[in-house]
Amino acid sequence: MSNSTLSVHKILHGLQGNLTVPGDKSISHRVAILGALAHGSMQVTNYLCSEDCLNTLRAMQQLGAQVIPGDAPQNFTIVGTAMQPHAPAHDIDCGNSGTGMRLMAGVLAALPFASRMYGDASLSKRPMQRIIAPLQAMGARIEAQGAKEGCAPLQIDGKRLSPITYTLPMASAQVKSAVLLAGMLTGGTTTVHQPAITRDHTERLFEHFGIPATISDNGLSISVTGPVTITAKNITVPADISSAAFWMVAAAIVPGSKLCLRGVGLNPTRNAILRVLQRMGAHIDITPTCTVGEPYGDITVRYSPHLKGTEILADEVPNLIDEIPILAVAAAFAQGQTTIRNAAELRVKESDRIATTVQNLRTMGAAAEEFEDGLAVCGGQPLHGAVLDSFDDHRIAMSFLIAGLQAEGHTTLLHCKNINTSYPGFAEHLHRFLNA
Ligand code: S3P
Numbered sequence: 001m002s003n004s005t006l007s008v009h010k011i012l013h014g015l016q017g018n019l020t021v022p023g024d025k026s027i028s029h030r031v032a033i034l035g036a037l038a039h040g041s042m043q044v045t046n047y048l049c050s051e052d053c054l055n056t057l058r059a060m061q062q063l064g065a066q067v068i069p070g071d072a073p074q075n076f077t078i079v080g081t082a083m084q085p086h087a088p089a090h091d092i093d094c095g096n097s098g099t100g101m102r103l104m105a106g107v108l109a110a111l112p113f114a115s116r117m118y119g120d121a122s123l124s125k126r127p128m129q130r131i132i133a134p135l136q137a138m139g140a141r142i143e144a145q146g147a148k149e150g151c152a153p154l155q156i157d158g159k160r161l162s163p164i165t166y167t168l169p170m171a172s173a174q175v176k177s178a179v180l181l182a183g184m185l186t187g188g189t190t191t192v193h194q195p196a197i198t199r200d201h202t203e204r205l206f207e208h209f210g211i212p213a214t215i216s217d218n219g220l221s222i223s224v225t226g227p228v229t230i231t232a233k234n235i236t237v238p239a240d241i242s243s244a245a246f247w248m249v250a251a252a253i254v255p256g257s258k259l260c261l262r263g264v265g266l267n268p269t270r271n272a273i274l275r276v277l278q279r280m281g282a283h284i285d286i287t288p289t290c291t292v293g294e295p296y297g298d299i300t301v302r303y304s305p306h307l308k309g310t311e312i313l314a315d316e317v318p319n320l321i322d323e324i325p326i327l328a329v330a331a332a333f334a335q336g337q338t339t340i341r342n343a344a345e346l347r348v349k350e351s352d353r354i355a356t357t358v359q360n361l362r363t364m365g366a367a368a369e370e371f372e373d374g375l376a377v378c379g380g381q382p383l384h385g386a387v388l389d390s391f392d393d394h395r396i397a398m399s400f401l402i403a404g405l406q407a408e409g410h411t412t413l414l415h416c417k418n419i420n421t422s423y424p425g426f427a428e429h430l431h432r433f434l435n436a
Contacts, residue, residue, distance in 0.1 A: 004417040006397070006427055008404040008434060009385070014256025014303055015433050021244050023048035023074060023237035024265050025422050026173070027201050027294060029056045029099050031078075031235055033107060033181065034209050036060030038080035040232035041068075047237055049073045052097035052421045059104060059117075062088035080232050087113035091153070094119040096350065096394075096421045099174055101152060102131045106178035109140035110185035111158040118153035122350050122392055128152055131178040134166045138182055138190075163188030163226070170345060171318040173198035176222070184211055184228045191223040198318045199269045204294055208233060219269075238265035238296035242322045243423045245273050246398045249326050250433070251301035252282040253333045253406045261299045263289065272319035274299070276327065280334055281307045309336035309379055317343050325357045325399040331377035332366040333406060341374040350418070351393035360388045360400050364407055385409035394418040398426055405433070 028048040033056065035042055047053065060078075061067055063085035068077040094101040094117050101117050105128070108115045118124070129150035132142050141157035144150050163186050166179050176192050180202055183190025197219050206213040209230045214223045244261045251257035266274075266288060278284050282304040288297035309331060312320070317340070320327065324340060331338030346353040358375050361368040363386045367378040385407045390397035397416040404411025419426045 004415050005412060006401055006416045006430070007410055007412045008401050008430065009410045010408055011254060011405050011434060013436060014254050015247065015251045015259045016257065016436065018260045018262055019247055019429060020262045021239045021247070021264070022050065022423060022425060024240040025050065025053060025242070026099060026199055027205070027237050027265070028053040029097070029103055030177070030201055030205050031237060032057045032060050033103055034205055034230055035078035035232060036063060036065030036080055037083055037085060037107070038209060038230040038232040039082045041077050041079040042232035043070070043075070043077050043234040045075050045236040046239070047074050047076065048240065050420060050422050050424050051095050052100055055093055055095040055097060056100040056104065059088070059092045059094070059100070062090065062092060078232070080230070083229060085111060088115050091116040091118055094123060094152070096120050096123055096418060098123060098126050101154065102128070102174040102178050103181060105131050105135065105142065105154060105156065106181035107185065108156045108158055109135045109138070109142060110161045110182045112160070114157050116153055116155050124148065124152050126151065127348055128154060130170065130172065130175050134164060134175065134179045135182055137166065138162055138164045138186065140182070161186040163190040165191040165193070167193040168195060171196040171198050172345070173202070177202040180213070180222060180224050183224045184226045186226045189223050189225045191221060193217070193221045196315050196318050197269055199267065201267070201294070208235065208293060238294050239263045240422070241265045241270050241273065244299060245323045245326050246402050248273070248277060248282070248284065248299065248301045249330045250402045250405055252277060252304040252307065252330060255303050255305070257301070257303040259301055261301070263296050264299050266295045266297050269319055272316045273323040273327065276310060276312060276316065276320060277330065279310050280330065307334035309334050309338040309377070311338070312340045314342040321345060322395060325353055325395050326402060328357045328361060328368070328375060328377050329399050329403045332361055332364070332379045332383060332403065334379040336380070337376055337378050339374070339376045341371060344373040349393070351391035351396055353393065353396065356391045356393060356396050357399070360396065363388055364403060364411070383407035385411040387412045387414065390415045390418065392418050394422050398423065401430060
């Protein structure tokens, strides 16, 4: 088995015991960025040490933040720059991370120096115009220099910006956050209106760090008045519900399973996967541990022999956008049809996740249909093992390795290196269950 190829087989025993998946990716990026700007130092516990989030942390070090190692790689102290970051000595490598690049663009556009960000082949094809347009409307000087129009590398000539009121053309937490981060460094009030509720980690961290923000219209409108002062404050990152989702589905589809996922983020703007799986008939018990800040708790999933298809509602889509590939896998093991529409954003993720999910499901023998804005899966037929491509997409790789745990024979996923962008240790967790 080469480093980038992973193979699994149908397992005949359930997934048992407790599992702790790594820290939340979205929260980790934001903690690095806000902590790096803050006055003072703060302990970060359970940061996601994946390639994506480490790239953002290194970028913040390039701006002058210090990182003092703690007792484990995921625990460290950030010494902030007291709102005085300096120009990076080198171009900033964002690796595979759209979140890192888009969020940092908001910050860098409002700082008084030039910077340049670049990414890998996949990131260099992803749309950046969605953040460039509102930032330019604030007066930012950003040039997309990629071979593909509107794509990275991004050359940013930072300057004092003007506040803006911006209505997002799509439900994107990254675009919302890029504008809010620029707004917090800009004099005056910047307001973002979103068409649907998207993950609100930026808003929650604003509160954590004492950044005054106003949330209205049931969470659809957020205003921040800058320039703000950020005060460092210790933080613990919960386990990533998007990573936990792979094991929720694994436990639901593999007979004999009873798996407890520990300390998982339960933020209501991220937890629709739980409601949808329960609606499909999955046996899921949730024990909240903490309900303030970023809520988290334990999730126990048992084998669920009577899964049935469901329709994903339009306003659920932003809440489970990253879980759709693994949800489609669950749908393949459920009786009846599952339909996901209003999800065209999937086409501009690390891969075109509508096309890649449908292709891999079909290769395993599932009935799946592709729409411009989503997909339908008609479940209930047994899946067979296959050799599949991950299309260099971490979530496609992990979703189909989980499918392989309950497909006849062997399943091999090619090009799995990208799993490290969000879930270092996934292969070890997988082997723990394969070898149990
Ligand atoms: C993220 C927002 C989502 C999500 C991504 C992380 C974030 O992207 O898919 O993995 O941390 O804000 P969009 O904002 O593009 O929908």
